[in-house]
Amino acid sequence: MTTTSNDAPRPARDGANQARERRPAPAPKKALTGLMLGALGIVFGDIGTSPIYALRQGVTEAGSVDASIVMGILSMIVWAVVIVVMGKYVCYVMRADNEGEGGIVALTALARSGYEQQGRRVPHLLLMAGLFGAAMFYGDSMITPAVSVLSAVEGLSQVSAKFEPFIVPIAAAILVALFLFQSRGTAVVGKAFGPVMLLWFAYLAAVGVYRIVEHPDVLRALSPAYAWALVIAHAGLAFTILGAVILALTGAEALYADIGHFGRRAIRLAWLVVVFPAIIVGYFGQAATILHQPGSAKQPFFFAAPSWALIPTVLIALLATVIASQAVISGAFSMTSQAIELGFLPRLRVIETSTSQRGQVYVPAVNAALFAAVMFLVLVFRSSDRLTSAYGIAVGLTMLITTVQMVSVTRNIWRWSWLAVAALSVPLIAIDGLLVAANVHKIPQGGWFPVAIGIVLFVSMATWHRGLELAQMHSSRAQPLAEFLRHVLTSGERPARVPGTAVYPGSTQGATPSALASNVRHNRVLHETTVIFANRSESAPRVDEHTRIEVRDLGAGCYEVISRHGFVERPNLPRLLASLDGQLGQWRFDPKHTTFFLPRDEAMPGCSHGQMARWRERLFGGMSFHSASRAEYYGLRSEDVVELGVQVVL
Known part of the structure; x- marks a missing residue:
């Protein structure tokens, strides 16, 4: 028998209406400005640094700097940003917050709760898609x-060819410092991220305007006709x-994932007022540079800058890419915390790492793990x-899975008709599918890495x-708690009642904890006050403080406490x-x-009785053995x- 501290997700108890009521009121104007500045530093680092390499890679893939092809690539990038980032994420996906939280894990929990609230069976494919999307997000991270960082450091080769042999060592040194810094927490430099990224976007816009003024004809690529002409002429x-x-779209998922930190309004305004205009103007400036100087196609971002500004360009690009890296690493940490719960x-x-910011x-x-993988890649x-060959497939698969999960949300949570769902979802799935398909051929060139990691x-x-599902099913079939206590307290071999309080956390509600049964059976003692905690993790990010705890008096100094917490909260038993x-x-x-009393689980071969393959039993056992201690999870000294040893039966 086993107990689990992070049970399978439960349906959100309050429903969509109460979830909407819990959302915070709009922030005052001064606070909103601060949130927008913070969002620039955390949310938009990835997509904001895409101009360093996206257009360059497009021209490289084309193998030509012909004006019609360059204009077609530019038009494709612009309209991909408009449709996918602006249309899909800013206007559509960001509406699907799980009580203020976003991201692929929160979206999966929200989609699942839609079925559970209706008493319907959650499709297995829906959950598996969410898990695969989360796995691909780690690949992206x-x-x-x-x-x-490599793309920014490569700018040094434009300053002097002497830097060429040192690009990889410099990039590796920066990344080592970045990962060593993580244990200090992002709060130390978080306030500096926003102003630096604001300067970055101002720089992108300034250089873009500078080049556009020289070659205003490039603005004609605002018309999707140029993208369509490229498709017709060179399908x-x-x-x-x-x-x-797709490289121009990297980081779009962050707009949705970070709504819990900054709110929908601040992210949307920052995107519309600062980020979107800056990156679009930046792309146009690079295209104008390529059309005027075909030799600049190998590094259009750095060639677009005036020669006197090349060194400052490299420095600010380096700062921006470090911030973008920090943001995606922090995102992996947050998603991991949610996935555990x-x-x-x-x-x-x-x-x-912060007492003031959740x-x-x-x-x-x-x-x-991220450090080892990043150093391997570099x-x-x-x-x-x-x-970049390894990049696109991870981003595309995550985007595609997000769109698929949104089908469930729009149908089961928002109650859209199937016609409305299809009218919006089918085109978006087609676009995401095309982006993924266009990157499939890159799997042998490097795309295998995120795919392998994801699998x-x-x-x-x-x-x-x-x-956990099998363990929970078995645990729910354990002897009922009331029956166990009645037998223990009325049998001829009653255990000794010893002074003090014993707490048994993590059990299934109404079932006898394995640690309690083992303690009574082997030590023949029952404390004067015995508290059994039935710990439940909800599909909602947070639970109402008024309904967080429910107490049942079982008599004879024994109590069952049903404790609930959301997937962004952590249960602290002393508190x-x-x-x-x-x-x-x-x-x-x-x-004092x-x-x-905590169980120390040990999964044995054959513990699932044929419900899982033997290799999966071993994998589950290994993961269980190497997981962090329950004591730390519950905030205990x-x-x-x-700890009592308990054999796991699935």
């Missing part, structure tokens, strides 16, 4: 720091170029040109989630116990006289904890 080439166009990942050590966490295991691929993580997450003062008779929480 590995590639973004490598390609961004195969246009399809290949789509594989580079929803039962998609085993317990990992999660450290809160969601800022540091996950050492994820940081180490040392093996050695240039941003080669790395490994997907299999691991799916196995963990399935193992929860302190809040129970007055609800458990005359009992008051005294840490309280012992926490090790000296207050007693």
Whole structure:
């Protein structure tokens, strides 16, 4: 029998209407300005640094600097940004917040809750798609720091050819420093991110305007006719170029993922007022440079700058790419924390890095894995040109899965008709599908890396989630708690009642915790005050404080406490116990006289009785064995904890 601290997700209890009521009121004008500035530093780092390499890669894929082709590529990029980023994410996907939280994990929980609220079975494919999308996001988190920093450092070769041999070592040194810094938390430099990125976007716009004024004819590419003409004249080439166009969309997922930190309004305004105009003007400026100086196609971003501004350009690009890398790394930490609470990942050590801002966490295991992967990419691929081949497939698959999950949300949460759902979703799925298909041929060139990482993580997450489901099913069939206590307290071999308080966290509501059964069976003791915590993780990000805790008096000094928490919250047992003062008779929480009994699970071969393959049982057992301690997860001191070995039966 087993108990789990991160049970499978539960349906959001309050429904869509109450979820809307919980959303914060619009921020005052001064606060909104601050949120917009913060969003520039955290949300838009990835998409904001795409101009360094996106157009360059498109021209490289085309293999020509012919004016009609360059104008066609520029038009494709502009309208891809308008349709995918502006239309899909800013106007459509960002509406699907899970009580103020966004991202692929929160979207999966929201889509799942739509079925559960209606009492319908959640399609297995829906959940698996969400897990695969989360796995691909990790792949994106590995590639973004490598390609961004490398692309910026490569600007040094434009300053002097002598820097060429040092590009990879310099990029590696910067990335080492970046990952070493993670344990300090982003709050230390968070306030500086916004102003730096504001300067970056102002620079993009200024250089773009400078080049457009010299060659205003480039503005004709605002018409989608140029993109269409390229498709008609060179269909195969246009399809290949789509594989580079997706690079201009990297970071679009962050607009949705970070709405919990900055709010929908601040992100939308920052996008419309600052980011969108700046990057579009920047792309036009680069295209104008290529048309005027065909030799600049190898590095149009750096050639677009005046010669006297080349060194400042490299420096500000380097700062911007470090910030973009920091943002995506922090996003991986936040998503990991959410996935743990929803039962998609085993317990990992999660450290809160800010006492004033929620969601800022540091996950050492994820940081180490990302660092190893990023260094591998830098040392093996050695240039941003080669790395962009690995980039597009991860971004495209994440975008496609987001669109698929939105079908469930629009139908089950928003109650759209099937006609309305199809009218919007089919074109978006077709566009995402084309972007993914255009990158499939890059798998042998480097796209294999994020795909391989995604598959490994997907299999691991799916196995963990399935193992928890089976464990929860078995745990729910355990002896009912009331029946167990009645038998223990009335049998002829009643256990000794010892002074103090015993707490048994993590059990299934109404079922006997395995640690309690083991303690009574082996030690023949039952504490004077026995508290059984039934810990539940909801599909909502947060729960109402008034309904967070429910207490049941089982008699004879025994109590069952049903504790609920959202997937962005972490259960802190000492704090929860302190809040129970007055609800458990005359009992008051005294840490000195309280012992926490936790099960130490061990998954044995054959533990699923054929419901999972043997290799998945071993994988689940290994993940369980190497997961972080329950004591740390519950905020307990090790000296207050007693662990009891329990064999896991799935």
